[in-house]
Amino acid sequence: MSTVTPTRPVTGSLSLTAAKLPRFAPVLVAVVAAAAAALPVLFLGWGPIAWAILAGLVFLVALPLWARVVEGSRGATDRMVTGLVWAACAIAIVPLLSLLWTVVDRGLPAINTTFLTFSMYRTDLDQEVGIYHALIGTLLITLFAAIISVPIGIMAAIYLIEYGKGSRLARWITFLVDVMTGIPSIVAGLFAFALFILVFGPSTRVGIGGSVALALLMIPIVVRSTEEMLRLVPDELREASYALGVPKWRTIVKVVLPTALGGIVTGVTLAVARVVGETAPLLLIAGLTSRTNFNVFDGRMTTLPVLIFTQNANPGIAETPGGTPPGIEIAWGGALVLIVIVMLLNLVARTIGAIFAPKTGH
């Protein structure tokens, strides 16, 4: 605070409060900036994006200048930072809106019942194609990833909270689980790939390999969220159960877990939502096929993200010159379906979380 010296010269009458801009100042400046930016835009024929950027810049310069005259340099800095942090928000929302709009705009025309119920396998060129095989692949691989990771994740969290509190092993597990959240998905994929080609031969491509890779990515998320939930279970509940002579393991199974169930389900759903869009590991180990494969233990399986990637990379030739190649259409349709799945999972997770929120208050 060494710079805090009275920056305003003391004028005629002594006032206890420093001069401030009127409350409506930011709004006024915003309107003026918008109008001022509209002038060159109208004359030079720029688009609305240029207008928004110009108006924002004018605002970010004008308001601090005004504040500098009235409030002094400290007030001006404060006004400028306020403007900058809100600008950061606006800038971050632009790509999200653009992305969602593009996906809906380009994906919606591709989606119909054929698209959702046909696979890419066809015996003659005129046959309709769809993404059914990729939907099934995504569903099964993610399901098996959950089957592998959920028990391990929940049991590990139980160990961390109920048994290992404060022990050296528990501290290491907590730390390494945190580190594990940062494992790149391609490394998880390479791990599953190395494991399976070592055990089953070099050309192995199998759905369960993808499940193993995804499980590796899911485990840390499940552990962290379950840990958080178990910590919220009040100790009074555990003690009441012990007082009735219930063994510790039955207390955990019958009292602690049911109390935390809503939160645990939320965590697992969010973990599934996180891995359902993973591409890189599945590209390596689950492979690509045009047929629908229901067996994760045998043969290649296409998943939705891999389908999007490969269709975009090899889009084929458009029926009419200059039109959209069929692969691009499929890729965007698949992207829309994938985003809808992920958003639905997030929505479900939040709803469950809200309904079963643990009652910690008294």
Next chain:
Amino acid sequence: MATTVVAEETARAKPRVGDLVFSRLAMGAGIAILAALAAVFIFLAIEGVPGLAKPAEFYGDASNFWGYVAPLLFGTILAAVIALIVAVPLAWGIALVVSHYAPKRVATPIAYVIDLLAAVPSVVFGLWGITVLARQLQPGYVWLDENMGWLPFFAGPASGTGRTILTAGLVLAIMILPIITAISREVFSQTPRLHEEAALALGATRWEMIRMAVFPYARSGMVSAVMLGLGRALGETMAVAMVLSAGGGISLNLISSSNPASIASNIASNYKEGTPGKIQVLIATGLVLFLVTFLVNFAARWIVQRGERRLAR
């Protein structure tokens, strides 16, 4: 807590089979996680170490493994650094809005929207990056080349498709924004209310309060948020693989199409044509990536833990 200890002691006095089995199961699951992490390293090493010393023809233009991986590592780091330079100020700004500037009923939706960004799959980001972002930025690259070509970053010639390392870095920036925002938001909002009010009571403006009360308190959290973002950006595969049209060696030129791929995107785009020998080379590069990201994450978490311990004291 004393009562819990008593309960544990009585349980120990009368050991029950169920208790023993359950606690061993729980401990086993914990150890299984450690084992899984070790297995990642071991299996990558088994398959990857032979890739370190192959005959020269496996490494394309380079003569040995390190000559092969160096440009890729450079590409990985360059893309990640671009992403950080763009994402970090934005993320801290958004985190400040959520924790200190916006009223609660505005802050909650903003936080939700940023979380939504984290939910978008990377392959969709890649698709959007090629189709929308690259095309929008391409005229900008031409302008940069013409007007700022004297800077080594914009030496040109400008890429005709816009699929440059700068575009890839920007897509990465959008992808790591949510994680940096989430962690920074968390540490900002943990600043003791009394510190903030004391600063305001001394006549600090809001920004001075944030600079003098919030930032010093949150410093270690902010650093680790950046490092976690860095770890994410280093390992991100699909967005780079789809957006960047790679080629050429180490170069600081951001707007032409002559930048090396990143390690992860190189694996994703080359594994298909790979012979077993070539695959071993790719897995070896994956091992390098694993070690780099592991170190970055390890350092980040270590800083967080140290910060937490300091606060607890």
